[in-house]
Amino acid sequence: MDEEEYVCSFCKCYSFLSRYVCKKSGKVMCLLHAGAYECCDSKESDRYAGAAHDHILSLRMTDKELKAMVQKVVDRAKLPEAWAQKVDDYLGQEPRPSLKILRSLLNEGERIPFDIPQLADLKRYVERCNEWVEEATIYITRKQQNRAKGKPSRKKSTVAESDERDKELRNFENMQKLLATADEIHFDCPEYKTLREREADINDFKAKAVAICMGQQHHPRSTQEIEEVFELGKGLNIDLPELENLEKLLNHVKWLDEAHTRPVHLQTLQEVDVFINRGLEIGIPETNPHILRLRDARTQGEYWEAKAKEIMSVENVHYQQLDALSKQAAGLPVTAETLARVDAILKKQREAQEKILALYQQSKNPDFRSRPMYKDVRDVMASLEELNNKPAGTVDLEKEQRRHEDWMRRGKKLFGKANAPLHILHQHMNLVKERNDACFELRDKPRMPVEPSSREHTPELDTKNNFPDVFCLCRRPEAGMMIECELCHEW
């Protein structure tokens, strides 16, 4: 439609919501001038009545619609005020307003397209709370972070930085300060509750730790109990003097437990030494009976060690002493290697002794064929020289050996080989035996003298089947150069 059709013909005002149109003249009027203004030749009363339907009053909307619209506008206009009222009401009724509700209020306020003076204040307030929550979250989640870290790829400076930060976070006072700040800001949130619970846990642990440390002299707790509380404290991941004290106490108690339960003679000298030093390091006093007892055992062990080394170093080892030392070692902390060396020597010695005894017994056997061979005895005697010692029975066996050697000497003399070595005697004895066998050969029957079968070759000996021709005095087959007998002329 044209603008013309909305403008009052009389006053030229814009008639948007309602207008009056004269069909006769096509003129438009506002409601102030409708009827009164002479738009056509109809009577004024007729124009007002509109009875002839030639004058029309048109409305853009109903009264109801209009009122609703007005109400809407009014409501919209009231929004900032209503919001501010809501905020005031909430803050007024809640001594510790919840951050969650504050945040949603802020969100709501920000959506109102109007510059509300209270909004900026609320925003500042919520931001402060958010900052606090951020910091509190670090305290709360630090446990998990600690477990996850340990990657060595980080740079030194950042490690130092994070260590510094970690130290701050491990400080209980910082945590308490943070809680105090939340009280000051005056608001509530789940993180605050969590942090307060942690604080309560820490205080609870502190009380327990103090009770244990103070009461240990009169009511000593079991190691397990102390350890449980200590683990609890460690799990808090906070630096506390109470935790340090409890750790000291725990180390003490554990050391004492160990001192009670670990028999000193079942430990090596080194272990005892380490154990004493560990005790002194964790602050066990030098006058502690366990320290005194262990030190005494250590001194004895060291003395044993020196003694064992001394005995083993001399040329003729004194076995009775060594044996006594070996027995003594069962009740002392000693070096495992030294004891092994001592026992090895003793074992060798015992073995040699057993061998000697066995050989001696064997040499007394009535059946001389069951007696030991000279070589075996000589080998054992030679091995004794390595041992630097003569175990019991050696002298007897030596006597037997000498008897045997005397017998052999007599044999050598008998066969004219007094100065020859044994293998020459052996050779000679074999020769004698052979000659003897030839002389007493049963197959050698009396016969007429014969000539050797050949002058050139020595015939192959075949003693099994064919007894060879044997000759005159030596009763041996033809061999090398033969000499004719003057009497029988046999070879």
Ligand SMILES: [Zn+2]
């Ligand atoms: Zn008008």
Ligand SMILES: [Zn+2]
């Ligand atoms: Zn008219």
Ligand SMILES: [Zn+2]
């Ligand atoms: Zn002859």
